[in-house]
Amino acid sequence: MILSSPSTASRPASRLYLARGAVALDLRGVEIKVLIGFLVAMALLIFAGGYTYTTNIAFADSVEWVAHTQEVRVSLAELSGSVANAELAQRDFLLSAEQGRKDAFELLIAESTKRLDLLTNLVKDNPSQEVNLGVLRSAVARRIEVMRGAFTAFDHFGVAAARAVVAVARRANGTSAADILAQTSRMDEVEVRLLHERQAASAHNRVITFLSLVITLALATMLFMGLFRGIRSEMKRREDLERELEAKAKQLGESNQELESFSYSVSHDLRAPLRAIDGFALMIEEDYIARLDGEGRRYLAVIRENTKRMGALVDDLLAFSRLGRQAIAKSAVNMDALVREVLDEALRDHKGTPPLIQMEHLPVAHADRGLLRQVWANLISNALKYCSKSERPTITLSGQRGATECAYVIKDNGVGFSMDYVEKLFGVFQRLHRTDEFEGTGVGLAIVHRIISRHGGRIWAEGKINQGAVFTFALPLGENDG
Amino acid sequence: MDELAAADILLVEDSDADAELTIRALRKGNLLNKVVRVRDGVEALEYLFQEGEFLKRPGGNPKLVLLDMKMPRLGGIDVLRRVKMDERTKLIPVVVLTSSAEDRDIIETYQVGVNSYLVKPVDFAEFTQVVAQVGLYWAVLNRQPP
Numbered sequence: 369m370i371l372s373s374p375s376t377a378s379r380p381a382s383r384l385y386l387a388r389g390a391v392a393l394d395l396r397g398v399e400i401k402v403l404i405g406f407l408v409a410m411a412l413l414i415f416a417g418g419y420t421y422t423t424n425i426a427f428a429d430s431v432e433w434v435a436h437t438q439e440v441r442v443s444l445a446e447l448s449g450s451v452a453n454a455e456l457a458q459r460d461f462l463l464s465a466e467q468g469r470k471d472a473f474e475l476l477i478a479e480s481t482k483r484l485d486l487l488t489n490l491v492k493d494n495p496s497q498e499v500n501l502g503v504l505r506s507a508v509a510r511r512i513e514v515m516r517g518a519f520t521a522f523d524h525f526g527v528a529a530a531r532a533v534v535a536v537a538r539r540a541n542g543t544s545a546a547d548i549l550a551q552t553s554r555m556d557e558v559e560v561r562l563l564h565e566r567q568a569a570s571a572h573n574r575v576i577t578f579l580s581l582v583i584t585l586a587l588a589t590m591l592f593m594g595l596f597r598g599i600r601s602e603m604k605r606r607e608d609l610e611r612e613l614e615a616k617a618k619q620l621g622e623s624n625q626e627l628e629s630f631s632y633s634v635s636h637d638l639r640a641p642l643r644a645i646d647g648f649a650l651m652i653e654e655d656y657i658a659r660l661d662g663e664g665r666r667y668l669a670v671i672r673e674n675t676k677r678m679g680a681l682v683d684d685l686l687a688f689s690r691l692g693r694q695a696i697a698k699s700a701v702n703m704d705a706l707v708r709e710v711l712d713e714a715l716r717d718h719k720g721t722p723p724l725i726q727m728e729h730l731p732v733a734h735a736d737r738g739l740l741r742q743v744w745a746n747l748i749s750n751a752l753k754y755c756s757k758s759e760r761p762t763i764t765l766s767g768q769r770g771a772t773e774c775a776y777v778i779k780d781n782g783v784g785f786s787m788d789y790v791e792k793l794f795g796v797f798q799r800l801h802r803t804d805e806f807e808g809t810g811v812g813l814a815i816v817h818r819i820i821s822r823h824g825g826r827i828w829a830e831g832k833i834n835q836g837a838v839f840t841f842a843l844p845l846g847e848n849d850g
Numbered sequence: 851m852d853e854l855a856a857a858d859i860l861l862v863e864d865s866d867a868d869a870e871l872t873i874r875a876l877r878k879g880n881l882l883n884k885v886v887r888v889r890d891g892v893e894a895l896e897y898l899f900q901e902g903e904f905l906k907r908p909g910g911n912p913k914l915v916l917l918d919m920k921m922p923r924l925g926g927i928d929v930l931r932r933v934k935m936d937e938r939t940k941l942i943p944v945v946v947l948t949s950s951a952e953d954r955d956i957i958e959t960y961q962v963g964v965n966s967y968l969v970k971p972v973d974f975a976e977f978t979q980v981v982a983q984v985g986l987y988w989a990v991l992n993r994q995p996p
Contacts, residue, residue: 631952637920639949639972644867647974651874679972686951 398602402595409591416584423577430570437563440490440497441556447483448545448552450476451508455545458515462522462530470519477512484508497558504551511548624693631689638682646675677809684811688796691818696736698823698846703730703776706737707765710744718752723761723780730767731774734846739819746812747778747839753806754837755782773825773842785831793829816841858883858989860912862894862929863947864921871974872916872947872981879982883913883989891924895932898939911942914988916981919948919955927958934963941995943988947981 454476461469484505491497514537522530538544649671657665707730715722733740748763755761764779785793785800792798794817799810820827824844831837859876863869869887876885888894894917896902900909915933919926926946933939945966946959956967968984971977 637949639970640865640868642972643871643949643970643974643977644865646972647867647871647874647977650974676973682972683951 398598402599405591405595405598409588409595412584412588412591416581416588419577419580419584423573426573427570430566433566434563436490437559437566440487440559443483443487443490444552444556444559447480447487447504447508448549450480450483451511451548452545454480454512454515458518462518462527465522465527473515473519477515480508480512494562497555500551500555500558504548504555507548507551511545627689627693631686634682634686639679642675642679642682646672646679649675681809681811684809684815685796688811688815688818691739691815691822694739696739696822698734698736700846701733701735701737701740703733703740703767706741707744707748710741710748714745714748714752718756720756721761723752723755723763726762726764728766730765730776731769733774733776733843735823735843736819739823743816743819743841746816750812750839751778751780751782751837753782753808754784755780758782769845770842773844775840775842777838777840779836779838781836784833784836785829786833787831790829790831794827857886857897857912858914859885859985860894860897860915861885861887862891862915862921862926863887863918864889865918868918868970871977875978875981876985878978879985881982881985881989883985886912890921891926891929894929895924898933898942899936911939913943913994914985915942915944916947916984917944919946919950919959927955927962930959930962930964943992943994945984945988947984 454473457469457473457476460466461473484501487501487504488498491501514534517537518530518533521533649668652660653665653668653672660668704727707727711725711727751763752761755763758781760781762781765777766779767774767776783801783806789800792800794813795810796814797810798814799808801808817827820841820843825842827839827841829837829839859881861869861872863872873885873887876883886897888897893903894915897904897907898911898915900907917926917929926948930944930946933942933944940963943965944963945968946964947968947970948955949970951969959967965988966984968980971980
């Protein structure tokens with residue numbers, strides 16, 4: 369019962385640990401999913417933003433286009449206006465011969481030329497309008513030429529000649545103010561058509577932009593909602609798991625409590641009667657020894673001997689069961705100092721031939737000092753005990769630091785053991801020697817084994833009958849040692 | 851022994867065998883002081899506060915209380931708490947003498963104000979030695995506040 373209870377206490381603990389490990393693993397999976405979801409949603413949003421930006425720019429472009437078209441149209445209207453006014457000025461001049469009208473004519477001609485240059489610039493991007501503008505330009509040039517011809521005729525031959533030039537020119541190539549007007553209005557129509565086309569295209573674009581924005585945003589929203597729901601269900605799952613763990617921990621705490629009160633009872637109630645047996649046996653020995661013969665005295669001695677043994681067993685078992693519950697407080701342990709301390713104590717109480725002790729430097733351990741002290745005390749007292757019958761008892765202690773663990777070795781030249789029984793060595797109450805050969809309860813090595821495994825280390829033994837035993841234990845390096 | 855004087859040592863112990871062993875150990879240590887033994891926590895408090903069965907006992911506090919932990923009715927820790935909280939009794943040295951070597955008990959009793967905590971050894975020779983030393987130290991050598 370005592371033996372099984374500590375191990376049942378440690379089993380739920382390891383399950384708790386495993387459950388915690390599973391949570392950590394799940395976390396990673398869920399995190400990757402959430403991360404991917406967020407990245408996709410972010411990409412969608414960035415896409416939507418970029419799309420909005422480019423359509424905004426396209427919209428600004430189309431506004432510019434409208435302004436451009438208007439500019440072309442205004443320039444065309446002004447050009448045809450200037451040419452028409454120039455013609456009017458010429459006609460006025462021919463009627464009145466006022467020099468002011470001629471100046472006005474020249475001004476309007478200059479204005480027309482300027483307009484033509486401006487238009488050339490404006491329609492540079494449109495080849496068909498460029499061609500149209502070429503036609504317009506030559507029409508205007510011809511018209512100007514005719515008008516200038518009329519002025520020349522007037523200067524030399526008078527008003528009749530000038531009128532004749534105008535009339536001839538009208539008949540000859542048909543270039544009139546009306547033709548120029550027709551050409552400008554043709555160009556104007558082209559511009560208007562272009563404007564309509566561009567407006568239609570941008571309206572189409574607007575619809576597409578709107579639709580794709582709505583779809584993208586809807587997708588991102590759905591994705592975020594999905595993520596939110598996923599995270600929420602994950603949180604709920606974890607909360608459930610946590611509750612479960614709490615319940616388990618509570619259960620564990622309760623069973624630990626039970627175990628504690630159990631060992632408390634054992635400690636108190638098993639020892640009290642033993643003390644009475646021993647005490648009263650001693651009282652017989654002290655008060656009635658004279659009335660007992662040799663056999664009676666021997667019986668008494670056997671009673672007392674066994675009472676003591678039972679006491680030692682109870683104590684060792686309690687120590688063993690306490691180990692399962694005791695918290696481990698790890699720190700850097702100076703093994704040289706600790707072993708010397710334990711050796712001094714052990715040798716002080718040692719009866720018989722003092723052994724030869726050979727001790728090498730031992731690496732620092734990362735462990736619970738109090739528990740390690742117990743390990744060394746048990747191993748050293750074992751070594752002392754089993755080599756006490758050797759001719760020249762020798763105990764060798766050594767240690768070595770490896771890549772992941774520190775190993776410590778204690779070797780004696782005592783009675784040793786057969787490797788057939790090596791499995792039994794670390795079991796509770798397992799003994800390879802009779803009590804009349806060597807004293808002991810069979811708990812010492814079980815305690816050592818439990819302490820080492822609670823530190824995450826390992827222990828093993830090698831032996832040969834009458835040739836000594838070697839015990840090696842290895843402890844994992846601490847975080848700071850790496 | 852003077853029946854009219856208060857006890858020098860109050861032994862609180864439920865086990866007859868342990869009580870007998872303890873008294874024998876005290877005698878073997880040459881402590882001839884008057885020892886009164888009570889069987890549980892309730893009786894112990896009645897004795898200390900002069901109530902119930904001990905209403906008419908001679909006045910005065912014992913020089914030492916030897917207290918067992920695990921007893922029927924009222925346990926040692928509760929007796930200790932009451933004794934250490936009461937102005938009349940809080941200066942009496944209380945030594946816990948118990949079978950329990952549990953850390954939990956040791957810590958708890960020290961927190962309540964025990965003067966000493968001793969684990970009864972199974973070996974009677976050792977037990978005798980421990981009890982004799984305790985009796986000698988607390989009931990004879992130790993100077994108590996007036």
